[in-house]
Amino acid sequence: MFVRIVKMSFEPKHIDEFLSNFELSKHNIRAFDGCEFLELYRDKHNTNVFFTYSHWNTEADLERYRQSSLFKGIWSKTKPLFNAKPEAWSVDKLASLD
Numbered sequence: 857m858f859v860r861i862v863k864m865s866f867e868p869k870h871i872d873e874f875l876s877n878f879e880l881s882k883h884n885i886r887a888f889d890g891c892e893f894l895e896l897y898r899d900k901h902n903t904n905v906f907f908t909y910s911h912w913n914t915e916a917d918l919e920r921y922r923q924s925s926l927f928k929g930i931w932s933k934t935k936p937l938f939n940a941k942p943e944a945w946s947v948d949k950l951a952s953l954d
Contacts, residue, residue: 857892857911857912857913857949858911858912858914858915858946858947858948858949859909859910859911859912859946859947859948859949860908860909860910860911860912860918860944860945860946860947861907861908861909861944861945861947862907862908862942862943862944862945863905863906863907863942863943863944864905864906864907864908864934864938864942865902865904865905865906865938865939865940865942866904866905866906866937866938866939867904867937867938867939868903868904870937871903871904873937874906874934874937877930877933877934878896881926881930882894882896884926885910885921885926885930888917888921888924888926889917889920890912890913890914890916890917890918890920890921891910891911891912891917891921892911892912892913893909893910893911894908894909894910894911895908895909895910896908896909897909904939915946918946
C-alpha cells in the first residue's frame, strides 16, 4: 500500500463548484478497485488550497484509476477551476500511530 497526496489550488470563485463535484464523485473514487481510503483537506489559512489524501493497494491500481473514464470525467471538470498547477506525491507510509 502507498499514499497519494495531491495539492490543488483553485480560483476562489470556483471553490463551491469543486466541492460540489467532489461530493458527487467521492464515493465512486473510494469504490474504485484498489482505493482503500480517501480524504479531502482544506488549508486553514489559504482556503482556496485543497489536498486529497488516498491509500492505494498498488501503483498499478492508481494508474488504472488515472486512465479510467471516471478520473477523466472528474479531471475534465476540475482542471479548468485551478489557479495553479496541481502537485502530486506518491509516498510510502513509514509509521502510523493511533
